[in-house]
Every structure is written in structure tokens, then in C-alpha cells.
Amino acid sequence: xxxxxxxxWLIWSIVLPLSAGILTFLFRRAAPWIGIITTLxxxxxxxxxxxxxxxxxxxxxxxxxxxVPLGVDLRADGLSVLMLGMSAVIAVAxxxxxxxxxxxxxxxxxxxxxxxxxxxxxxxxxxxxxxxxGLFLAADIFHxxxxxxxxxxxxxxxxxxxxxxxxVAAAMRYxxxxxxxxxxxxxxxxxxxxxxxxVDLTALAGKVxxxxxxxxxxxxxxxxxxxxxxxxxxxxxxxxxxxxxxxxVSALLSALVVKASFYILLRLWFELFSTVVTPAxxxxxxxxxxxxxxxxxxxxxxxxxxxxxVAYSTVAQLGYLMxxxxxxxxxxxxxxxxxxxxxxxxxxxxxxxxxxxxVGNIAHAAGHDRIAELDGITQALPLSVAAFALAGISLIGLxxxxxxxxxxxxxxxxxxxxxxxxxxxxxxxxxxxxAYVMRVLWHAxxxxxxxxxxxxxxxxxExxxxxxSLLAVxxxxxxARPVELLRSGAPxxxxxxxxx
Amino acid sequence: MTLEPYLLYAxxxxxxxxxxLEALIARAHLLRKILAxxxxxxxxxxxxxxxxxxxxxxxxPVPQAMVLTGIVVSVCAxxxxxxxxxRVQTTTGxxxxxxxxxxxx
Amino acid sequence: xxxxxxxxxxxxxxxxxxxxxxxxLVLTGALGWAVCSLPANSTGLTVxxxxxxxxxxxxxxxxxxxxxxxxxxxxxxxxxLLLAVIGVxxxxxxxxxAALEPVSPVLFSFVRIVIPLMILIAGYLLWIGSFxxxxxxxxxxxxxxxxVLLRLSxxxxxxxxxxxxxxxxxxLGLSVFIVVAVGVMAxxxxxxxxxxxxxxxxxxxxxxxxxxxIALTLxxxxxxxxxxxxxxxxxxxxxxxxxx
Numbered sequence: 001x002x003x004x005x006x007x008x009w010l011i012w013s014i015v016l017p018l019s020a021g022i023l024t025f026l027f028r029r030a031a032p033w034i035g036i037i038t039t040l041x042x043x044x045x046x047x048x049x050x051x052x053x054x055x056x057x058x059x060x061x062x063x064x065x066x067x068v069p070l071g072v073d074l075r076a077d078g079l080s081v082l083m084l085g086m087s088a089v090i091a092v093a094x095x096x097x098x099x100x101x102x103x104x105x106x107x108x109x110x111x112x113x114x115x116x117x118x119x120x121x122x123x124x125x126x127x128x129x130x131x132x133x134g135l136f137l138a139a140d141i142f143h144x145x146x147x148x149x150x151x152x153x154x155x156x157x158x159x160x161x162x163x164x165x166x167x168v169a170a171a172m173r174y175x176x177x178x179x180x181x182x183x184x185x186x187x188x189x190x191x192x193x194x195x196x197x198x199v200d201l202t203a204l205a206g207k208v209x210x211x212x213x214x215x216x217x218x219x220x221x222x223x224x225x226x227x228x229x230x231x232x233x234x235x236x237x238x239x240x241x242x243x244x245x246x247x248x249v250s251a252l253l254s255a256l257v258v259k260a261s262f263y264i265l266l267r268l269w270f271e272l273f274s275t276v277v278t279p280a281x282x283x284x285x286x287x288x289x290x291x292x293x294x295x296x297x298x299x300x301x302x303x304x305x306x307x308x309x310v311a312y313s314t315v316a317q318l319g320y321l322m323x324x325x326x327x328x329x330x331x332x333x334x335x336x337x338x339x340x341x342x343x344x345x346x347x348x349x350x351x352x353x354x355x356x357x358x359v360g361n362i363a364h365a366a367g368h369d370r371i372a373e374l375d376g377i378t379q380a381l382p383l384s385v386a387a388f389a390l391a392g393i394s395l396i397g398l399x400x401x402x403x404x405x406x407x408x409x410x411x412x413x414x415x416x417x418x419x420x421x422x423x424x425x426x427x428x429x430x431x432x433x434x435a436y437v438m439r440v441l442w443h444a445x446x447x448x449x450x451x452x453x454x455x456x457x458x459x460x461x462e463x464x465x466x467x468x469s470l471l472a473v474x475x476x477x478x479x480a481r482p483v484e485l486l487r488s489g490a491p492x493x494x495x496x497x498x499x500x
Numbered sequence: 501m502t503l504e505p506y507l508l509y510a511x512x513x514x515x516x517x518x519x520x521l522e523a524l525i526a527r528a529h530l531l532r533k534i535l536a537x538x539x540x541x542x543x544x545x546x547x548x549x550x551x552x553x554x555x556x557x558x559x560x561p562v563p564q565a566m567v568l569t570g571i572v573v574s575v576c577a578x579x580x581x582x583x584x585x586x587r588v589q590t591t592t593g594x595x596x597x598x599x600x601x602x603x604x605x
Numbered sequence: 606x607x608x609x610x611x612x613x614x615x616x617x618x619x620x621x622x623x624x625x626x627x628x629x630l631v632l633t634g635a636l637g638w639a640v641c642s643l644p645a646n647s648t649g650l651t652v653x654x655x656x657x658x659x660x661x662x663x664x665x666x667x668x669x670x671x672x673x674x675x676x677x678x679x680x681x682x683x684x685x686l687l688l689a690v691i692g693v694x695x696x697x698x699x700x701x702x703a704a705l706e707p708v709s710p711v712l713f714s715f716v717r718i719v720i721p722l723m724i725l726i727a728g729y730l731l732w733i734g735s736f737x738x739x740x741x742x743x744x745x746x747x748x749x750x751x752x753v754l755l756r757l758s759x760x761x762x763x764x765x766x767x768x769x770x771x772x773x774x775x776x777l778g779l780s781v782f783i784v785v786a787v788g789v790m791a792x793x794x795x796x797x798x799x800x801x802x803x804x805x806x807x808x809x810x811x812x813x814x815x816x817x818x819i820a821l822t823l824x825x826x827x828x829x830x831x832x833x834x835x836x837x838x839x840x841x842x843x844x845x846x847x848x849x
Contacts (some may be wrong), residue, residue: 579826
């Protein structure tokens, strides 16, 4: 066993961004370089960790050497590794984009970039990454609370970075929502500790019994996570916050931050509360998802501004994730539904980031983001519009794309368990997504005889958007490996009796 | 039902959480919302200390450590919230969240 | 601007508010009922915490839990402290203090006596944390109180250290914590696995660094915004922030 195999890679993926947060705060001029190098280093750690997990199975790491229940444990399994990998890839792409975005003299959606935006983006982003990685690796529910707060504060400050009136108000709303969600979550943690004297996920999973205590804890924690994850009808804070943030921040918020709360909900539902959850509760969550898909898509269709359209699209796509709960109730299709859901998270992250970055390029070039006035943009920014189109293909769920694989698996799960209602919903959602994506492309592809004066968009920004959209498509072609990793990490409650 | 000593405080914690929640939703003024969040947080911390109180011979140190962490996080949250609220006031002139979200392009 | 801080009368008793209050009441009742079914005599983790106390390097079980057993939580919590300051600085600019008059003699005498006492108490709280309730956070809060008192009383010679020193002071706690946490891995240990013989001294080291950072962080949060001169990042500004 070489040093590479035995090194604690999971620690580095948290410690590197934390240290980078400190360094970018101290050394403002070198910040973009420190940021990019850190995201690359973090990606390397995650890749090494993935290797470790594939060879040796899920790992547990007892920080401080104490072990459960006194100490805090970290855990890396198939699901955490995939989430980490997703954030690592998005992190690199967005960091590269941001290094050009904040240094371009008038890159910030028509307002002049202030030096302090550039200076403060990097430390905030590094702490966000540290919080994300810490969250995906945590096996302790109180520690999840701390990482949620770290994540939340960084996200809110980043959302307010643009400094405009709408951005500040949206960030304030986001902060209030985030804090209340965390407090609900913390209360659930407190109840679980009070009842079972431990806060470790695995230890609790063995001890939790159905009863008023477990139900209250589940209700509180789910409520907190649903509001932090912008699940309909608690999604009201998301569109203004994501749309008014600077472009790289919007991408990070939609692709990564909202997924973190969903990830915790998944862990809680399938591992901790697996004996407590009822089909009624699962259907309730599914209905919320249905509401999100229909309402979010309808709102997206109605928007006149690109960034708001993309933000409402996030609300809609998050609805698909909720479908895993009702679909996993049926033993035969549970594994498919679970894999579909995670794959959806991965594909959506790439596609949504690509879409926001492309939209940011368009808004920067045209000086505005009104959909109706996008004529001729394709001639000026073919790469960005191509990125938007490819990302759109994944969001709609057309082959070949990651989104197609995910929706296909969801449909399989729905049909094989006889849930025609959910199947119809999935198809309806795809149609609506097609409608709002096509609407944008219709305007974008309109040719104009005389080109309007447009700002120059740096090539790096265009290429990072395109690269991510290509990745979203590529996820459709190389689905075998990730799905394999998923199946090995699926929680016990998902597997049918007799399956591995 | 006998009212154990710790239970009184635990229920008080639940009550504070509820009072804070109601004020958070119902009040429009930002300072009141921030105070409401503080009250909610205090409720949770009181609950944690109350359950620590149950154990003999010494109060359970782990929930106490959790409350210490929670208090620090809560102070940071309040600091950030106040700075943002002040910014909202200087940009919109009112200490409330705007009704309809303007979207400046 | 209309009213002093735009306080509006938001106490109208509408249908919606009544519904919300009712809903919260019902949910609280359910939660209260659930809480009543908690086991009344659970000792939680007290037994293991006390059993491991000789290995933890300190004598106070709460300090052991904060800095040793659950030290990883504390590491991220100190990161949250730093993040909060960065967030506040990114959002807001400092407001110059309203009062411009020099400090009154009575206040000045009071401050002159109390500030050194507060610093002493902060150090004492830090030290006593190993044996009794106390520690870095408690001491840091008292020290922050001293800094806030200085700022509020407009004492003429009291000002922030220069911007660069202030930044270093703010990151000191987290930096030392990370260095120690990773450093103890050098001998093949896990993150934050203090060698038993040196646990006490390492904890004291971390707490001392954290004390300074916590105090500066809380005071910076009170001030509420970044230094007035900090607009341009191209020059490492040396502007001190003087209470006007």
C-alpha cells in the first residue's frame, strides 16, 4: 500500500479549502490563483478518495481518535464521493470563470466591478467549498448543523455581493430562511440526542424507533431542510436570490448549495429514519415535488428575464428530486429510483452551471438579459448559445445527456411500480422544460442584418460554460461507472431482500 | 404525569422556539425578525441544557459543548443579519423586505 | 426617511396572522407532548466523557468536549466566526461614530480602571477553562466587551491595529487550530488526535490563539463594516480605523 492509498484524502478535501479561505483573505492580489489551485487540489483529493472507496468500500474516519459516540466521525461512501466529485468539477469550472469574470472591467452584468467584489468573492467561495465538502463527508448530525451554517453564511454573503438593492434584499430574505431552517434542523438534532444519547448517523439508525419523538425529530429536520432546499411551496426565496447574484455565484447556488440540503434529507430519510417513514409522508413529499415541477416550469415560461427564467427552472428541477421518496417505497424499483435521483443531481449540477454561465455571458455581452431582445446573440456568442442549448437538452431530458439517463431511470422506476401518475408528471415536466428552453433559443437564433454593439466576452468565460454543458451531455454517454458506484453505496433500506 | 425539574425547562425551550417562530413569520420589521431568530435559538439551547440536566452525577458535557458552539454560531448569524439589514435600509430606505422583488438588470 | 428607522406598525390582527398563530400553537402542542415522552433519567454521554477525562488533557469535562472530543466541531465553528467577519465586511462599510466629542473625565477614569481588569479577567477565564467552567470563548467574549467599551467611549488613542495586523489577528485562531490539527497527524495519528502527554498544552495553545481571534471578531462584528479606507485592493491599505 503506497502513501497515495493510505493517506487521509478526505481530510485534505476539507482542510485545503479552509486554509485557502484564510490565505485568500490575507493575500488579496493572489486570491484568484490561490482559489484555482485549491480547487484543483481538492479535485485531486476527491479523485484519490474515490479510488480508495472503490477498492476498499465505504470508509469511516474518527476525528481525534475518539470514535462514536463521544467523538465526531467522517464517512466516505459511494454517494459522498459522487457528491464531492460533482462539487470538485463544478468548483474548478466556476473558479476559472470567476477569475476572468471579476477582473474584466465591466463584467458584472452591466455594473462596474468594484475591487471589493473581487477581493471578497474568493475567501467567501473557499469557505463555501470547505462547508460543502465537510457536509458531504459528515457522519454526525450535529456536525451537519455546523457545516450547514458555514455553507449558509458563505452563500448569503456571496449572494449579496452584487450590492444592488434587489440583491441585498434577496440576500436578507435568504439569510432569514437559512437561519430558521438551521434552527429547525438543530431542534431535531437535540430531540434525537435527548432520546438516544448519540448524534452519529449510523449509531442512531440502529436505535431509532417509531414514536412521537422520532416523528417530531423527522418533521422538524425535514421542515428545516425543505426550506433550505427551496422545495415548493417554500421556494419563494430562491428566484430573487439566485437571479440577482453575480453570475458565478448564481451557478454555485443553484448547482451545489441547494443540493446539500437535499443530500442531508436523503441520508436522513433512507438511513436514519428508515423504520419511521410512512408511505403517506413519502407521497406528501412527492406531491410537493409535483407542485415544484408544475409551478416552477409555469413561472419559468412567464419570465421576461433570462436569469429569473433559469432560477425558476432550478425550482422546477428540484421537484424531480422529491420524486425519489414515493418511488423508493416500492421494493422492486427502489434502487432504480435512488440511482436516478442521484444521477439527476449530478446532471443538473453540470447543466445548470453551464446554463447560468452561458446566460451570464449573454447578459454581459448584450448589457441586459431581456429574452425578447436577444436577437442576433448567436452570431456574436455562438459558444455560449451552444452551451445554453446543450444544457437545455440535459434539462429537458433528451438523449444523449445525463438528464435523459436520469429521467429514463425515473420513468422506469415509476412504470415498473405501476405509478402512472408520477410517470405522467415526469413527461409533463419535460414538455414544459422544452417549452421554456425553446423560447429562449427561438429568440437567440433570430438573425439580424445589422449587429448591435456588444461588449466583448473573454474566451475563458465562454469555454468554461461550453465545457460544462459538454460534460452534462457526456454524463449521458458514460453512465455505467457512476451508476456502479451508486449501487455500491446505496443504503440498506433501498436494496430488496436478497440483493447485495 | 410528574413534572420532572428538567421537563419544565425543556418545555420552556419548546415554548420559546414557538414564540420566536410566530414572530419571525408574522412581523415585518427586520429587527424584530432578527430578534425572533435569536429567541428561537435560545429556545433550542435551553432545551439542550435542560436535557443535559437530567444526568447524574454531573450534567452531560456534550450538549453543553453543543450549546457553546450554537451560541457562537448564533452571534455570528446575528452580526451578519444586522449588517445586511442595515444595508437593506440604506438601499431601500425601509427596515423591511420589499413586497415585490425588483430585479435590477 | 419617515420614522427614525422606518418602524412600521406591523401588529395588525389579520386572518392570516391568526391562522399562522393557530398552526404554530398546534405544532407546539404536538412537540411539547412528544418532549414529555423523553426518558427522564438518561445519563447521555456523561459516563464516557468522565471516563475519558484523564486522556483528554484537561480537568473540566465541558472543555474536554469542546476542544478534544468534539474539537472538529469547534474547528469549523471558528471558521464560521472568521467567515462572519468576512461576510459583514463584504456587505457593509463601517459607519463613522456619531459622537465627536472627547471622552468625559468620569467615563475616562472608569474606562482606565475597568479595561485592564477586563483583560485580566479574560486571561483568567482562559486559564481556568482547563479546570472549571471557562475557556477561550468565555474569555474572548469578555475581551471583546473591553474592545467595545473602548470604542463606545471614544477614547482618543484607542484605535484598531492597522488593517494588516487586524486581518492577521482575525485569522490567528483558525490558523493555529488547523496547524495543530494537521500537525498531530505527522506521527501517524488522525486529525486532531492530540498525543496524550501534550494534550493539555496543545489545547491551551489553541485556546490562546482563539481568544485573540474571538475577541477581535466579536468587536469587528460590533463595528459592523469594513474599514472606510478599504475600497481598493490594489494597495494593501494601512489605514487604521479610528473611532472618530
